[in-house]
Amino acid sequence: MQAVQNKLALAAALLAVTAATHAVDVDVRGEYRTGSEAWRSRIKIGNQWQNNFGASLEAGMFNGKGSLNEFKSDFNEIEAWYLYKTSPDVTVIPGGFLTWSSAGSAIKPYLRVNWAFAPTWRADVRARYDHNNYDVGSTWQMPAGYTYYGRNDQWQFDFWLTKWIGDKTAVEYNYAWNRKDDKQFVYNNGRNWQYLNNLKVSYSVSPVFIPYAEVGYLGKVASLANDDSEWRLRIGSVFRF
Template sequence: MGQFTRNTILVAFVAMSVSTAYAFDLDIRGEYRTGSEQYRSRAKIANQWSNNVGASLEAGVFNGQGSLNKFKSDFNEVEGWYLYKPNTAVAFIPGADWTWNTSGSTIKPFLRVNWAFAPTWRADVRARYDHNNYDSVTKWHMPEGQSYSSSNDQWQFDFWLTKWIGDKTAIEYNYAWNKKDDSQFVYNNGHTTQYLHNLKTSYKYMPTVVPYFEVGYLGHTADLNNDQDEWRLRIGTVFTF
């Protein structure tokens, strides 16, 4: 995708959100990964319209390794979804993400279901399939001098459990499980499956300002030769306009 096309999408989405929506969210977040010592940041704008259609635009930045000395585009993502609520407790949310970076683009269709099973509790599940529109190359378990090329698609299954404490504080636990669609590819742990644990706490400082903090365990670092555990620390704020 050309730079002009990307910029057109960004400008059109922001203009649409500001001009037609009654409110939209701006999520600004910073991140640090302990094992690989990487810094990242992200900005995301999202809106849910009155017709139950929602969309978001996300831009990720790589800020350096070992120190904050870079400002390099990491990824960009557009997401769209539709919210269907057969009753007040259950919602079905089909949608898709479209992500692109220097390697190419990825389409990620998903179905998410949430259930408010108690006044201050909610459970969510999501199944998503990530299809890369480009090939990746691996030498994993290949004969000397040979490599293997494929789209390296994967499945991701998520479970969230959210608890509200009063009318300002929320605690959210997320478990994610990934599986390679092609067994020739492996994750950083040397296997075709991996998992993630993430705990998030948010506090409604003001009706339009919600800071949050996350800590996640990602398994091993992004280098197969580095066996350090990777912990991910995030701090951010959601602003509603």
């Protein structure tokens, strides 16, 4: 409970700072994964300033497996970025994340480019490298009683395609591909790589209330012990002040 209180205090501080300078977005979201039967939620507070700098603070919670019976800290994340327009239709966005949890911290620099190639269409690509500042143990294909330790870093490559329908509805498709930097580590599919397909639909009920829903397919990655397909279902809303 103390960890949750600390997150809320930090979120409130960030909200106060951003509200004093420009508009602020508060994104609240719930999530359920079908294969692992895991429930999660998170709150994210972010702001895009007029000087092209942006930042956000995210706090994630794990809410239980099989039922909503827990409320414990999952992760904390700060993101910062800068918008650099190379042309009226193309924007280059260097940025990065600082993530921390009970396991340790990680830094995740990235480079993102978006292209508004038509009046109601936009495409984004992003390359990100996730570096853990702590060692992780792996027993994958190790002799009995032996554990391999390493940083378990990974690459992530994303592609987004967004279509606006009218002035209220947006449909976004996201494909993400991850690869472990150290072949001794594997994802729950037993491979050094995994992928994600995600579809998101949002609707602007008003300028300050934008609900959305997402469905994502992560492949057969529920756990190494079985090959259950992992579908990720999300419902959330952005409150814009």
